Every structure is written in C-alpha cells, then in structure tokens.
Amino acid sequence: MNIKGKNAIVTGGGRGLGKAVALALAHEGVNVGITGRNEENLRNTVAELQQLGVKSAYAVFSVDQEAAVQKGIAELVSQLGGVEILINNAGIGNMGSLEEMSSDVWEQVIKTNLFGVYYAAKAVYPYMKEKGEGDIVNVASTAGLKGGGNMSAYAASKAAVISLSQSMMAEWRKHNIRVITLTPSTIASDMSITAGLTDGNPERVLQPEDFAEWVRDILKMNRRALIANGSIFSSNP
Numbered sequence: 001m002n003i004k005g006k007n008a009i010v011t012g013g014g015r016g017l018g019k020a021v022a023l024a025l026a027h028e029g030v031n032v033g034i035t036g037r038n039e040e041n042l043r044n045t046v047a048e049l050q051q052l053g054v055k056s057a058y059a060v061f062s063v064d065q066e067a068a069v070q071k072g073i074a075e076l077v078s079q080l081g082g083v084e085i086l087i088n089n090a091g092i093g094n095m096g097s098l099e100e101m102s103s104d105v106w107e108q109v110i111k112t113n114l115f116g117v118y119y120a121a122k123a124v125y126p127y128m129k130e131k132g133e134g135d136i137v138n139v140a141s142t143a144g145l146k147g148g149g150n151m152s153a154y155a156a157s158k159a160a161v162i163s164l165s166q167s168m169m170a171e172w173r174k175h176n177i178r179v180i181t182l183t184p185s186t187i188a189s190d191m192s193i194t195a196g197l198t199d200g201n202p203e204r205v206l207q208p209e210d211f212a213e214w215v216r217d218i219l220k221m222n223r224r225a226l227i228a229n230g231s232i233f234s235s236n237p
C-alpha cells in the first residue's frame with residue numbers, strides 16, 4: 001500500500017528506534033510529528049525530516065502526564081492536518097534487582113511504559129475513529145513475554161503493554177484501526193547499550209534501521225491485512 005501523504009505521530013521520536021521509524025516513514029512521504037522530553041533532539045530530528053520534503057513538527061511532553069499528552073498530541077494533529085498512524089514507542093529501561101530498585105523507580109517504569117502507551121493511544125483514538133482509519137503500533141519487548149532477572153519493572157510494564165494492546169485491538173478493529181503489538185529483542189540504542197545488553201556491533205546486532213524497515217513494511221500491508229503480533233531478533237548475536 002502507498003502510505004504517502006499520511007500523518008504519523010512517533011512518541012520518543014528524537015532518538016533511538018523512534019527516530020529511525022520517523023525517518024523511514026518520511027522516506028515514504030509520510031508527514032511525521034515526533035514527541036519526547038529533550039527539545040534539542042526533537043528540533044534536530046524535525047530538521048532532518050523536513051529535508052525529506054514532508055511536513056514535520058514536534059511536541060515536548062512526558063508521556064506519563066495524561067493532560068500533557070492530550071495537549072501535545074492535539075497540537076501535532078493540528079500542525080500535520082490529521083493523524084492516521086501512531087507509533088507508541090517512548091519508553092525507559094531501568095534495570096535492577098527487586099531488592100535494590102527503589103519502588104519510586106519501579107513505579108516510574110510502569111507509568112512511562114504502560115500509562116504512556118495508554119495515554120497516547122487514547123489521545124489519537126477520537127481522530128482515527130472519526131476518520132474510520134488508523135494504525136497504532138505499540139512497541140512492547142520480548143521482555144514482556146517472559147520475565148527475567150534484574151528487569152522486573154521493565155518486563156512487567158511490557159507484559160502489560162502486550163495485554164493492553166490486545167484489548168485495544170479487540171475494541172478498535174471495528175473502526176478500521178489496526179492495532180499492532182511488537183515484541184522486538186535487543187536492538188542497538190542508548191537503552192540497550194546503557195543496560196549492558198549489547199555493545200551495539202552492527203555486524204551482529206539489530207540496528208534501529210532494521211526495526212524501522214520492519215515497521216514501515218507492516219504499515220504498508222494492504223488494509224485488509226493486520227499483523228497483530230510480531231517479534232524480531234538478531235540472526236546470530
């Protein structure tokens with residue numbers, strides 16, 4: 001399917017996986033609004049996106065604040081002229097043992113990764129429902145399929161995102177909104193390198209561009225086709 005001229009919002013689009021997806025969509029002629037907390041990253045990325053000849057804008061907010069999410073998304077929709085695609089990507093990956101991680105950090109991971117996805121989806125839903133078309137890509141993780149040591153908050157948040165996303169799909173399909181739950185394995189980014197999960201070696205480990213191509217291709221499927229769930233792994237890390 002040709003997705004040129006559609007309007008996408010990518011949360012956490014100023015760096016990492018979100019930035020790579022924003023660029024891949026802009027290469028297809030999609031107008032892209034990006035969000036995050038770091039304004040400098042957002043401004044620089046918008047400049048790169050505009051160089052590709054598409055409309056682009058940014059909004060600064062933290063995804064764990066519902067009113068700010070609603071306001072920021074509404075501003076982006078108005079600047080782009082609509083929203084047909086949401087990439088629910090913003091997230092944090094604090095690692096630490098159950099014993100050592102403070103309950104404040106634990107709560108922050110859940111607030112950001114789970115509530116952030118919920119708030120952003122609720123903010124775009126009225127526009128998609130009214131138009132009778134939409135695509136929402138919720139970025140979970142293989143960590144959400146199975147818990148593991150030193151990742152209790154992160155894995156629990158992503159397990160909840162998988163479940164939330166499946167409920168969203170069940171409720172919103174009838175409005176021609178495709179809800180796509182993705183569970184990527186380790187991809188080189190600030191998050192995975194800081195957590196010590198990979199050294200980021202491009203010869204061995206998935207790169208943000210690989211993830212972005214995958215998302216782009218899923219979105220280009222004919223609208224009668226919905227990739228409901230998917231995982232991506234490095235071939236031989």
Ligand SMILES: NC(=O)c1ccc[n+]([C@@H]2O[C@H](COP(=O)([O-])OP(=O)(O)OC[C@H]3O[C@@H](n4cnc5c(N)ncnc54)[C@H](OP(=O)(O)O)[C@@H]3O)[C@@H](O)[C@H]2O)c1
Nearest residue numbers: 012016017036037038062063090091141186187189191192
């Ligand atoms: N990399 C991996 O191995 C991997 C594997 C599976 C799933 N994932 C998931 O992929 C997504 C992107 O991760 P990444 O690897 O690209 O991580 P990253 O490089 O650390 O980037 C995280 C992004 O999320 C944004 N963000 C974080 N907290 C935010 C908040 N409270 N409000 C608004 N934006 C916030 C950041 O923007 P600002 O800095 O501007 O706030 C940044 O753009 C996450 O959901 C992550 O869990 C990653």
